[in-house]
Amino acid sequence: MKKLPAKMHGVVMPFFLSMFMTLIVSAISTVHALGIHGVFRVWLVSWLFSWAVAFPALLLVLPFVRKLVRLVVEE
Numbered sequence: 001m002k003k004l005p006a007k008m009h010g011v012v013m014p015f016f017l018s019m020f021m022t023l024i025v026s027a028i029s030t031v032h033a034l035g036i037h038g039v040f041r042v043w044l045v046s047w048l049f050s051w052a053v054a055f056p057a058l059l060l061v062l063p064f065v066r067k068l069v070r071l072v073v074e075e
Contacts, residue, residue: 010062011059014055014058014059014062015055017058018051018054018055018057018058019051019055021054022047022050022051022054023047023051025050026043026046026047026050027043027047029046030042030043030046031043
């Protein structure tokens with residue numbers, strides 16, 4: 001399998017991070033709001049929407065978060 005070049009790390013890491021983060025959070029929120037039965041379709045639509053928002057948001061805030069981390073963590 002061909003891999004992406006190393007320069008793509010800054011996009012690929014937030015891509016997967018936002019995917020898993022929104023998957024978990026939207027599942028918990030949907031089950032909490034609607035119960036466990038018949039929730040899959042509603043959850044899937046909610047997850048896709050939240051991921052579409054979270055991924056670009058993560059790309060935008062990641063540089064700021066890195067600066068914050070450098071302020072509070074010793075190198």
